[in-house]
Amino acid sequence: MDESAPPGPAPRAALHHLAVETADLDNCVAWYTDFFGGTAAWSLDTFSELTRQRLPGITRLTEVVAAGTRFHLFTRSAAYAGPHPDTLQFQHVCMTAATAGELRSWRERWQRLFASGRYVFARPEPPTDVVVDADGVSSFYALDVNGLEYEFTHIPAEAEGR
Ligand SMILES: [Fe+2]
Structure with a gap:
């Protein structure tokens, strides 16, 4: 592979969902469904190894479909201390x-x-x-x-x- 060559046209992609971390999932789902006028499509409380590595302490996730996108609202166990303040x-x-x-x-x-x-x-x-x-x-x-x-x-x- 010639790494100095321009990368060429990008493959196709589109925005699929926004992931939103919340301390209070019920409050968050209520506001997102009411404000954006959407519905809660599904919830999960078991997660893949990859998800648990990326989001330590994740306990529950609800997908809200609204406003032309999907919102993945999720919460973590109280033991999770949150990101370092300098995390981008x-x-x-x-x-x-x-x-x-x-x-x-x-x-x-x-x-x-x-x-x-x-x-x-x-x-x-x-x-x-x-x-x-x-x-x-x-x-x-x-x-x-x-x-x-x-x-x-x-x-x-x-x-x-x-
Ligand atoms: Fe902006």
Whole structure:
């Protein structure tokens, strides 16, 4: 194999799921199904050797199918102390809304669910305002019940491919 040659076209791949670690699986599944409007498809409580190596202490995983993707919500035993503070993590996940109006609907939905008091939020911070840049791209950020950051964006057709 000539390792100095360019790698050529990449094989096909697409996003399959986002894995979300939570301290409270019931709370997390409730919020993800209610907020993203999805359903809990299946749960697992036995795991392969590889999964147990990658996620020490994993006890239960539920897949929620919603918003054009799958969320793999999982929890670990209390004995797991968590990652080293310097461990690299993905910083946020961005979901697209089809219209600027739907973007605002997502923000209002977040606020409505928060105000319901039905969920425990690790970081009870409100979503940011919707900001609109010079190209008409609008976005806001909001945290899930675990404190993980989501961005919602609407990219108008004329701003696509910037
Ligand atoms: Fe982003």
